[in-house]
Amino acid sequence: MGFPFKKAGPLSRRKAVFSALGAAALIGAALPAIPTAQAQTGTGYGFDATASISEEPKFTTQQLADGGTLGFDCYRIPSLGVAPNGDVLASWDGRPNNCADAPQPNSIVGRVSTDSGATWGEQNDISTGITAEPKTGYSDPSIVVDWETGDVLNFHVKSFDAGYFNSQPGTDPNDRNVVHVAYATSEDNGATWVPDTVITDQVVADETWDSRFATSGNGIQLQYGAHKGRLVQPSVTRMTNGRVAAVAMLSDDHGATWYPSAPWGNSMDENKIVELSDGTLMNNSRSSSGAETYRKVSYSTDGGVTWTEPTLDTQLPDPRNNASIIRAFPAAPEGSAQAKVLLFSNTATTSGRTNGTIRMSCDDGQTWPISKVFEPGAIQYTSMATLPNGDIGLLWENNGSNIDIFYSQFNLSWLDAGCIGVDADEFSVTAGESTTLNVTLTNPFDNAIVDRAVSLALPEGWQAESVRVSIPSGGSVTVPVQITAPLVADNGDLPVEFSILDGADRYTGRLNLTVQGGQEPSPETEPSVKVNVPNLQDTYATGDKININFAVNNPLGITVNSAPSLGEGENWMPANLRGFDPEQGAPNCRYRNLGANQSYNCTTTTYEVSDSDVERGYVDIPTVWTFTNTAGETVWSKTVDVPRIELNGTQDAVTDAIVTVDPINPVHSNGQSQTVEVQANVTSEGDLPAGSKVAFYLDSSPIDTAAVDAEGYASISIDVDNIASDQPERTFEVRARLVVPEDAPRSIARDALVRFTVLPELVQQNSLVIMDHPDVVSGGQPKTIVVSAKATQLDGSPVAVGTPITFHVNGVEHDSVPTDEEGTADLQLTLDPVHNVGEEYEVTVEATLDELTALTTFKVLADASEEPSPVAGSSNGGSFVALLALLAALGGIVGAVLGLLKL
Incomplete structure (x- = not known):
């Protein structure tokens, strides 16, 4: 066919x-889905986000806890999770008297939403602190869901008289000088809790581990490979030799027993674990070292038992704060494009707890091309979870005297772009030469990308041939991309951003290339400020916000204070630049006590497009950067202009x-x-x-x-x-x-x-009916009658004119009659007479068309004195024949009378 x-x-x-x-x-090929946000049923190991960036962007916020109410001076340390039945579980510390960490009689409290975060129930206790002496406290919740049993665990610190920093070696659950690992369990999706299962003795390897706590936020359950079903709760442990290591708490029997991984790293702190698309585990950690202002990343390929030594991810600036990392599609199949999509939230600065930011990666966290600020002001810990309605929930705390808990909810469209996976068969280019790379682009979203151009963001002097691609939902394409590097290119790493504009939707991803055969970059001898505009759009409208990042480097041999200020220029609105100048308050790009040969990234700056900017079609932003020494003397100052941002005719x-x-x-x-x-x-x-x-x-x-x-x-x-x-x-x-x-x-x-x-074409199934014929009174004479049959098609229309219908009489073929315009064939049949009263015979007429058969049966009677038998399917046939016989008899009598009168 x-x-x-x-x-x-x-x-x-x-x-x-x-x-x-x-x-x-x-x-x-599978047709791309047309996405709709709708409630899901619990499948796999979680609820997937709606895989579309074409929906109406959504970001809402509501306050769930107000510091100073319900018996608690402040609320801290958010943990967000979703129960197997889809209820959203939010928990946090309720801290009485003050906002201090353990040891004090804190409680773990929370609220439950049964409608994907739209509304919330009353605050309830999960593990209740004891304020009377001897005091007991619970702090730092972390939700772990067992998707196989339906149980929900809420890990937290249990403290008596010692906290993390002064805990003594030991594992006795009654030792008041030991900070313990405990959890509460819910078997009814967070409606009720059984508190105080203490497992300190199970997760401490020896007495050199003198302090520990399960880090707040969430743990996970592994869903791929040989360790499928394993529960993993991240933690941090302080050793007697001063080492601060990360440790994963593991259970292979649904929480009946636990054991610790090998410790890894140093200067570790609160950390999170996520399972990548191939079953590898990634750990993303806060640093406890004041010199490290980026996230630390480690990997495990044996289900969390052993880990690589951590490295700093300079894509993720962090002021030593807790963060959250999750899969956007936790139920995605192993190895799929959606399984590689990660979401990350933190305070994306190197100087203070401000600039709450969401990032997205399409390549298992190797690159983070998408980011958006959701709270530029003071903010601390964050915790995320994907919801049954396809949104993402975000639980977070502000920063102030009475700390509160807030809940935000957003969809992937709110991020203003979708990431695409970018991979290549090789990753090096040679200065002065053209190199053709076979680049694989992967689309994890429901929206197919059809016949769109791919653009590459390359430094000045570089060139790339244009290509067009079509990428089905969840699919990949490999295209040759020719890149020509200038002869004066600097050797080293070169991140290249790939972008696809699909109508109003933008997809982007990064490929890290290595440049060779060029010149060695000269060491910087004076400070520098490099400007980057991430997520640069082709068009902007009034009110749109443009994110601007500044990378500041201090190669001087002294400690300096770095301070930015607004430059002088025409045709721009200085008041529209936020998160930059210290004169405007926090957050800003100032950095006090920037050490010699140190650098930092400022990602808090945004510029809001004005009407006049749109009318002009572009915006120029001048800035001034000044370094002063500890005596307050200026040692360096420079005007740094943000490259002109073309708004590309959004007024049309x-x-x-x-x-x-x-x-x-x-x-x-x-x-x-x-x-x-x-x-x-x-x-x-x-x-x-x-x-x-x-x-x-x-x-x-x-x-x-x-x-x-x-x-x-x-x-x-x-x-x-x-x-x-x-x-x-x-x-x-x-x-x-x-x-x-x-x-x-x-x-x-x-x-x-x-x-x-x-x-498909319908099989034409004809239907055939034959008209029931009444009994016939012969009156001793041969009778000619008509028997009709009708053939129709499936839709009720007549069969084609001339279609032959074959008639059989008492089993013997009699005639073949063609149909007329109405699909009817009439058989004329002459019947033999019956002479003696009381005698009769039966006639069966059968009509056939192909394999269809219809028949009628009637009797031939001697005269009208014989009561004819009723005919099936006809209520008046016999009476009608009797009436005809009567009229015939009357006619005979009238004729006889007339004959006599003539005589």
Whole structure:
């Protein structure tokens, strides 16, 4: 069977451009899903986020705990999780008297939401501290869900008279000088809790481990490989020799028993663990060293038993604060594109607890190309979880005298971009040469990327050939990308950002290349400030915020104070630059006591686009950076301009265009080709550029373009080939895209999608009926009667004229009669007479058409004195015959009388 689209005549705007071989490939491919945010049922090891960046962006915040109420001076240390039934569990410390850590009689409290975070129940106790002497306290919650048993554990510190910093060696659960590891258990999705299971003796290897605590936030359950089902709770341990190491607490029997991993690292602190797409575990840790202001990353390939030594990830600045790292799609299959998508939240600065930021990675945390600030002001710990409705929940605490707990909720569209995985067959380029890399791009989102250009952000003097790609949902494509490096390129690492603009949606990822054969970069002898604009968009509108990052380096041999200030310039709004100048308050880009040969990244700065910026089409931002020594003397000062940010004509109304496609009804194959009309409509607040067209795609392949008429419509027709009855139905996707002339402002209208189904040809099943015939009174004479049969098709219409219906009488073939326009065939049948009263015989007439059969049976009687028997299916047939006989008799009598009168 060929492809079900057939090209029409040359004068028609009908297209069918696929061969049968191409059709087989298209039909075998999975169609991209049209995403909708909806509640999920518990599957796998969690609830996946909605895999779309085309939804309306969402970010909401509500306060869950108010410091100074319900008997607690402040609330701290958030932990967010989701129970197997979908209830959202939020827990935190309730701290009486003051906001101090253990030891003091803190309690673990929380609230439950049964509607994906929209509303919350009353605050309830999970593990209650004892304020009377001898005191007992519980602090730092961490939720671990066992998706196989349904149990939920809430790990936390249990303290008496000692806290983390003065705990003594030992594991006796009654030793008041030891800080203990404990957890509460819920078997009813967090509605009630059984507190105080202490496992200190199980997770401490020897007496050199003199203090420890399970780090707050969340633990995980492994879902891949040989250790599937293992529970993993991260912790930090202080040794008697002063080493501060990370330790994973592990259970292979659903929490019945626990054991510790080998300790790893030094100067570790609160840390998180996430399972990557291949089953490798990644640990992401806060540092306890004042010299380290980035996250520390380690890996385990044996389910958390042993770990690599940590390295600093300079993509993740951190002011030594707790953070959160989770999978966006925790139920994704092993090795899948979605399994590689991670979300990370922290205070993304190197100087203080401000600038709450969400980041996204599509390559198991190797790169973090997407970031967005959700709270520029004072903020401390964060904890995230994916929700049953496809959103992401974020529990966080502010920073002040009475610390409060807040709950935010967002979708992936709020991040303003989607990440794509970027990989290559090699990662090195040579200065002065052109290198062709086979680059693999992976799309983990539900939205297919169809026929879009890939752009590369390269330094000045570099070049890359343009390529276009189509990447199905969850799929990958490999394309050759030719990169030419200038002869004067510096050797070393070069991060290259790949971007795909898909209408209003932007996808981006990074590839780290190594430059060789060039010049060795000269050591910096004077301070430098390098500017980067991450997530740079092609277009901006009034009110949009532009993130700006500054990388500040101090190569001087002295400690300095680094202070930025606003530069003088035209055509920009200094008041719109936030998170930069210390004169405007916190957060800002100042760094006190920046050590010799030290550097830092400031990621708090945003610029809000104004009306005048949009009208002008670009914005220039001048800044001034000043280093002073400890005596307050200026040792270096320089004006650093942010590279001009092109707003690219966002004032043009074409950016407001919306494309829709009329629904297409299912096509019923009927033995011949049929025409399917496809009509798109383009609406816009302003006039579309002259020459605008709509490009149509069928299952991601281009088929035709049509001009947009004065009413905003563009249409094409395609012919649909017949699908035989023994072939499956086929569903196809039509995509409509607004295309404006090259010299017009680029359209960012999203593609419109519509699907339609081609159904197989119906097997024409005829039906055959024969009219019931009443009994016949012969009166001793031969009788000629008519027996009718009617044949119809499945839809009720008559069969074709002339269709032969064969009649049999009492089992003997009698005649073959063609049907008329109504599908009826009439058989004329002469019946033998019956002479003697009381005698009769039975006649059966059978009509056949192909394998269909219908029959009627009636009697032939001698005369009217014999009461005819009723005929099945006819309530008046016998009475009608009797009436005819009576009239005939009366007619005879009248005739006789008339004859006598003539005499």
